[in-house]
Amino acid sequence: MEEIRNEEIKSLVGAEPEELAAAIAEVLDNKKAKDVKVIKVGDKTIIADYFVLANGNTSTHVRSLADEVEYKLGLAGVQPIRAEGKGGNWRVLDYASVIVHVFDREAREFYNLDKLYTDFE
16 A cells, blocks of 8 residues: 655745745646636735635635645645635635635636736736
């Protein structure tokens, strides 16, 4: 029987916002999220330095993606300040300097945060 190895998790405690956002985007990408984007919003709003946006295919996939981010970042020593949207088509994880938005396709198109926060550039 093969022995299961624990994967090495780099600590993100005290990480710079850009590094944290990149780590979150990698987790989402590895979990097959669609259209993962990291948007620098610190010069447009005081609520965060970065948004990480991603799509899931279904409400189950949306939940799975958000749960994976919470789990992997928890292993790296970082917990969200707040998590919203435990069901449905949009989950939000607030890591202070980075806010993660995981949508289904329809919700992402409707709220259009991609355009809202990139139109100022």
